[in-house]
Amino acid sequence: MIRIAVIDDHELIRHGLEYLLHRSDDLKVVLRGAGIGDLRDSDLDHDVLILDLYLATDRPCVAEIRELSAVTRVLVVSASGRPADVLAAVRSGANGYVTKDAPAELVVDAVRTVAAGGFYLSAGLADILQRELDSPGPGFGSGSDSALPRLSEREEQTLSYIAQGFTHAQIARRMDISKATVDTYVERIRTKLQVGNKAQLTRAALDRLERRHRP
Missing domain, CATH: 1.10.10.10 (Winged helix-like DNA-binding domain superfamily/Winged helix DNA-binding domain)
Structure with a gap:
């Protein structure tokens, strides 16, 4: 069983991700929160952290990704597909990056890949890295x-x-x-x-x- 924490300041997104992930027998959301504080206050163990890049602010939480990636696998699920945001998140330690308009099955694949120690980018975001690299x-x-x-x-x-x-x-x-x-x-x-x-x-x-x- 892959245990997942979801941190997003939009309640509808949190519930939507939980509903989506619980459709798979091997995935379970053990924590939902609106901010990093909810994660830090919890003593629940998780395997993957799904994190929105912008949490009720216009500043991407790259510093938080850098801190959290040292202790957990981080999958960014964000409305932003801007190259600067993708590159900043990956450089800060994110194990994957998926935009919120991605197909549902892609998000599930991303969670499983990241949980297994892999790295995941949706196709459009991989193109961003390809242009850079x-x-x-x-x-x-x-x-x-x-x-x-x-x-x-x-x-x-x-x-x-x-x-x-x-x-x-x-x-x-x-x-x-x-x-x-x-x-x-x-x-x-x-x-x-x-x-x-x-x-x-x-x-x-x-x-x-x-x-x-x-x-």
């Missing part, structure tokens, strides 16, 4: 920034696909190589960047992007 600037993959661990061109390409949420089999088809080769690239990347799961790999890719574009 597929626009190499000076020094990308060349090792010209001595602060960045050097990756080969194929490893950089693999890291970009991982960050967009593709499976190893999907990456293999896109790169026209075997899945075993992709597995090897990913292990090399993890070793070089000293990261583990998909969420960490995604943040590593975004960090490389940000640093290579720094003046």
Whole structure:
């Protein structure tokens, strides 16, 4: 059973998510709240936190994501699909990001993926990351920034696909190589960047992007 906490300042959204998730036998909402305080005041254990990015404020709660992601898996479900919001949430530690207009089955898939330690973006949001990650600037993959661990061109390409949420089999088809080769690239990347799961790999890719574009 996957236990879920839902934090959203709209009561209708909270009830809607609970109704949706309880239709699946393996999902159970154990906490509903309008703010982070409701989560902190609760002693209920949960596996996934569904969090709205804007909680009764015009400030995205990226600082809260950074704090909470250290102790739980965070899935952002937000009305905002703005690139800056998606990138800020992922950089802050979110394990997934889905917009509120996404199909119901996609939200369920996202919860299960995040609960299993994976990383999830809906297709449109993956496109946002792809545009960012597929626009190499000076020094990308060349090792010209001595602060960045050097990756080969194929490893950089693999890291970009991982960050967009593709499976190893999907990456293999896109790169026209075997899945075993992709597995090897990913292990090399993890070793070089000293990261583990998909969420960490995604943040590593975004960090490389940000640093290579720094003046």
